Amino acid sequence: MKKINILLTAIFLIVVSSGCKKSFSDLNQNNNKPTSVPPSLLFTGVLVDMHDEPGQSSEIYGQYYIYNYDYYGNNQYNFGSGSNYYSTLENVIKMEAAAISTGSSAVNSYSALGKFFRAFLFTKMSLQMGDIPMTQALQGTAVLTPAYDAQKAVFKNALALLDTANTNIGSLIAKGANDLAGDIYYGNDIKKWQKAVNTFKLRLLIHLSKKVTDADLNITQQFAAIYNDPAKYPIFTGVADDLQYNFVTPTNYYPDNPANYGFNGGRKNMSLTHIGLLKQLSDPRLFIVAEPARYYVDNLGQKDTSFSSFYGADPGSDLGVMYADATAGKYSFLNRKHFYSTYTAEPAVQLGYIEMCFNIAEAANRGWITANAEDWYLKGVKASMAFYGIGTTGATSVAAYFYRPGSTDVTNLQNYDVRSIPFNFTDYYAQSAVKYSSTSATALTQILQQKYLALFRQAGLESYYTYRRTGVPAFTTGTGTGNSGRIATRFKYSASEQSANTQNYNAALTAQFNGVDDINGVMWLLK
């Protein structure tokens, strides 16, 4: 019996001593993840979130570079939900709080840029969907069902935020106070951010062109204030100021690159809307961004340097037929040399000097500011030519590279037919279709056409918005574009709104689109 008592006691001791060292509250924590982070890490996250890349649906909707095989996608305007940047905006709030909690003063670089991000992201969503929650948004459990702000209020708020951002940054620059870190665009240069803030404001004002008579918004005055006072409102002075996403190896490849050429090289082809305009203007950028349709060169013997050898597919055409024609080489594809031969092709400009030039030209054309519209138009065209490496002074030549069919290495320059195409910008500009017209309406179309060409693979949905606002350039429709032959005018609201914010969602739809979350509904901005 003694032995047994010892045995039982021993078992009991082993069990009890096998320890409960940590408390329940310690054990409840997830030690694998941080619960607080420095503002710079959140800043980097926001900067990554806000960028648009080429190769996305924006260039389908802009009728630039379109799908030919339904398995991978189609060119239909059957829009789903618009972009959702609310969680990015929540990161902005957390970034501002982290800056304060790590000792920054009330006005600091993060708080100033926080205002820019708000203006940038709220209007980005509103441009897609219409009215959106703004004033009641981002309050977590305090407001679980935020009401929608009218699109006008969103834009008004955004413009005011940009003004404050500009003022705040101005004061920080004056004080030499800058604690930015983690900037992937401007290397923490707050002066460049200030230019971006004002340049972006110009873009927003252009979006409001149909509301020019709205006294409440003061569009023309706001535009003029910036344009006329570069000391207070510095704007971009060249492409070096661009807010652009640079592709880097080996972490962030350009979406089209040697590694995925075999997958993606043939699944989209150029669109008639884009190629047709380049051909119409005898524009040398055609040779940089596209390749001739091989059928016309190889089977019909046309010259590969001839504009007539380039074909874009009508986005409205039947996708099955388009795909068969694409396989047969009847359409132009993205220029292999420019877009596929390296991993970093070209930067994705989010907000650029070139676009700004055309925006100012448009404002001048519309009489918002006193400026030489043609001047700004020319600046834009020339800067765009320069972006593609095309000389704009005197007789020069465009070096075109066309990938030889049947070649097996897209990185090897030996596989390209190199063509030197004579070009003289003066002759180009002398064309009546290009030369800034004396007729204001024609001139506006020219500005918008050149802006369209310059924004190929850039600036997200800007070209779609321009079409939506102005009808330039003419988009085509057909069975390929779906939606019963209509270019959709807006995106739907996020899926969770219908069930989780029902009342406000329905109220917003009633106020705007006859109660239906209708992709063909016309938002305030477009009326």
Added chain:
Amino acid sequence: MKHHTSFLRRTMLLLCLFITAVANAQKPVTGHITSSEDQKPVAGATVSVKGSTKLTSSDQNGDFSISADNDAVLLVTSVGFANREIKASGNLNNIILSTDARNLNEVVVTALGIRKETKRLGYAVQEVKGEDLTKARDANPISGLTGKVAGLSVGPNAELLRKPLVLLRGNEITLYVVDGIPISSDTWNISPDDIESYTVLKGPSAAALYGSRAQNGAILISTKKGSKRKGFTVEFNSSNVIDKGFLAFPRTQDLYGGGENTYYQFVDGKGGAPGGVDGDYDVWGPYFNGQLIPQYDSPVDPVTGVRKGTPYVARGKDNLKRFLQTGFQTTNNLSLSASGENYNLRFSLSHSYQKSYIPNNYLNITNFNMYGSYNPTPRLKIESNLNFNRQYTPNFPDVDYGPNSLLYNISVWTGADWDVDQMKNYWQPGKVGTQSIFAEYQRYHNPYFQVNEWLRGHYKNDVYGYVSANYKVNSHINTTLRTQITTYGLLRTEKMPFSAHPYGREGNQGDYREDRRNLFENNTELQVNANYTIKNFLNLSGLVGGNIRSFNYNSNWTSTDYLNVPNVYSFSNSKNPVQSSSFSSDMRVLSAYYSLDATFGNFATISTTGRVDKSSAMPVNNNSFFYPSVSVSSVVSDYIQLPAIISFFKVRGSFASVRSVATQATIGPAPFNTITALNTNPSGKSLYDNPLGYGNVYNSPYDGPDYSLLPFYSTSKPYNSQPAAYNTTSLYDPNIKTSLRVNYEEGFDIKFLKNRLGFSATAFQYVDGPSILNNPISTATGFSTYILNALKTKKTGYEFSLSGTPVKNPGGLSWEVLLNWSTYKDVYKELPPGQSLYRTFFQVGDRIDKLYSSAFARTQDGQIINDASGKPVRTNVSRFLGNLNSDYSWSVYNKFNYKGFTLGFQFDGRVGGVTVDYMHIKTMQGGRNLETAEGALGAARYKDWQAFPANNISPDPTYKGSYVGEGVVVSNNTAINFDNNGNITNYKDLQFAQNKQVALVQDYVSKYYGTDEANLMSKTFAKLREVTIGYDVPAKYLGKHISKITVSLVGRNLLYFYKDKRFKDVDLDQYPQGLSLTSLQSPTTRRYGFNLNFTF
């Protein structure tokens, strides 16, 4: 009479043993029990010592052993027999039980390993004998339970080493309890040969004593505890089966090869051909007409470098069938049991070898189990059990959709233009180890290269065991102290060779990965059991106990980022920096519980249980919670005279509430992983993040904290290796509590005709919620979900079991039947506060398994509406397509006995429900499915090929196709308008005409079958699950050392019945759950062979 010879001999032997035993008091006594009806041994009879808690049961030979004083009285009870009391000192050599329809004192194992009489149970349990699963055995020990228990659905997995999905009443069971103690189980670490019985605890009330882990029920496993008679017994069981003959198989066409738009030529196999048709292609290439086309193995002119054309023929017909081999499985078990006066021992060694029908893929499992018990004094019993299980294979298949999958490569995305037999020498000359040979080099892989070079290893050591001490304080009270461990160590490896290029790893430079996981869990518990009978009327039996559960888990996942030198699988050979992710977690649960059964004479038993848990998985302010249960049973036939035809009638009812905490039953390779260097964008927020863009994510047993109730930042390096942080996208209710499930269950058991016919019926209602809900909220809050206590669902169901013995002819033919039937449905009862809609489509009262997915726009009379190019228009939002769950499940088991021969067979199946066939979507869209080359589609496809100019058959540059799709077109040039739910709102404005527009087949099929509605399949199917033909070799041939030999011919999954042949590329057996989309699935096979059982 043959039986009698062996029987007599054994009786004599026992008698001799008994005489020697009688000399000492307080010793184990042994006995032998037979039936009065047929004089056969009675197995599973309960023998207890009156006035004590000691009990045992007879083995399959009717023998038992129990320790008792000489003056003790033994109570012998067994289902269908009258109780019998007999003095321990009396003659126990042939205790004859008379059949008595009135008494059903069957005993089953219930929660915490407590054995209870079924007549006292107020809830449904169903028991399956271990031996029923070891003959026509499935590769997986748990898959064998298919169809054996009403309400239990087992979805056997078609893939080697994957576990079955075990659903009880529609919820997955993840708790396996061995001899009263929870173990961590992947279902493979259980050796069926060591199992005495499986008990399925159905409702939460049955499982209320195990706490949250048993919310969905539990499977209790009782292991074999050694021989009941003195001396030792050796048993050998060998089961050998082959896998051959397919039940479900990809339905592929062999008329057209790979390519696009009926066109193909090989340039470099990487999209170098015009139109990119030779890389990452579909199977929409040319018709096999013997025409000359440059192919991967066509000769290249050494001077011009031009690849010549070679005849284009279907040389790869039946590639998959030719590639697969006959699978084989052998399982051998040797066990030795011994017992003496105060000990019981059992040692068991099992080995299972499964050779997959996929070449060079196999699995070994070795299992060692030992049990020992020792009584140092009559009051004290020390018991210990240890199970060691090792699963090991250097290569097992990965079937998940992607270039890593054999099916993806052979049956979905490449055609019959290459011959699998020519792929056996898979290295290119001069490029051994760096470049394989195949028909394509961009996306697809040579299958022999895959199985011989791209190796996935799995090595898992699994140990569970316990030590317990039971001390009898007096005849009423005994106490048990028990400590247990369950632990595993896992290593998974992947050796990816050069020139393999799955999703995200297109660099073709190889990789090596390791996935290491360690789990350790200890449960230590103290229990006090008591049993009192008051005035021969009220019996109180019960227990109180406490448990400490300590849990620790850690894992790491590491990968190279490409290799420097081919074939060297080591992290030091990584080309770019090694990528790694690690995770660890701890948890503690303190529990106290009680159980009390009060039996009032033979009128009723009322049982109550209660359990309190304090779990570190919940926030500290709400980490203690209570689970109560109460149940009542009454055997009406014990106190009311019922018509003679009714031999037994019991009613029962129960209530329980169970809570669940923030834990997950399984865990993935790299929880909270944020590695982006391998070209994936993991969420960084989940236990299940896959660091890779391809392949199967292996989830191993966990049952630890998931940290889902706490906010945190996820960090990653999204740009230029620069770190970034992101806030959580969830809001958290700071007062979050456990989830609640309230369960009601009612039922009755009735037996007729002296128990020849039995019927058991159960109804249940679960009210789930408020649960811990990850509720989608307005994203404008800055967050996408709110984690709070909300949402109630109500599940109602019915289960019926019918058992009968239509023929019972002693010594001659007997026939037994068991039929199980079950159904349930689950509806929304209460939505989150303030919501009238949940997840876009659901309202209160809606079934939760309604499937909403992509659908065609249709006219009011149901015709498909096409656009002007003759392609179907889809609605702009998902539409209701059907209910995912089956209406009901059924199974019928028949067993015939005739003079030593037995024949058993089982049919089972499910009826109703829908799902979407993923294989069908992919093979249709890809042009590989048989239907794309048959009928109208096939005829049009042929014309498309003839007309395509580059094929030079009858070129027609104006050709726009010839297939005319079903349905109508809008004929009055009016736009179709939809409302928010995808309903057309302007039918009145629309005029329709028959569609006459021709279309090219590839585009039409891609659009039509890219719509889920077109691939919607019924889930009704049936299987001939198992057939066993057994024969007990008569004793006269056995010699004196062998006591029993049974030989069985066995077959499993012999027939699969499914109505619509279009969907016979999927075996629905694997999907008992409400599943909106199937996955790629290896062809399922028939399995047959033989089983040998020797007992020495």
